[in-house]
């Protein structure tokens with residue numbers, strides 16, 4: 769789930785974003801994984817849509833379209849991901865890649881949504897989830 773206001777700003781087209789998503793799906797699939805869905809918000813921050821993170825519209829769409837149960841996890845590198853997780857009832861993992869390293873400095877600030885866990889990267893985050901699921905559902 770990503771905010772892609774570059775579309776509304778005309779920095780790129782929907783077709784560009786969707787081409788990148790197809791490429792990502794191909795890469796993950798070639799590595800033996802799978803992606804059930806990619807959701808993005810093409811709107812500007814001040815448009816008031818319900819899909820721009822940290823609003824929960826994309827999670828609600830995914831839950832409905834992919835028939836997902838309540839709960840689950842969100843891995844992200846930004847406060848908006850952590851706040852989306854809090855609002856949508858997801859366990860949140862902040863990764864220290866991408867913007868994460870800068871975001872972690874803000875964790876002590878009042879306005880940063882404290883993550884459930886912090887991981888070095890997405891692989892570590894996935895290991896945390898697998899371990900947590902294993903120990904909580906043996």
Ligand SMILES: [Zn+2]
Pocket residue numbers: 809810811817818819820
């Ligand atoms: Zn939106």
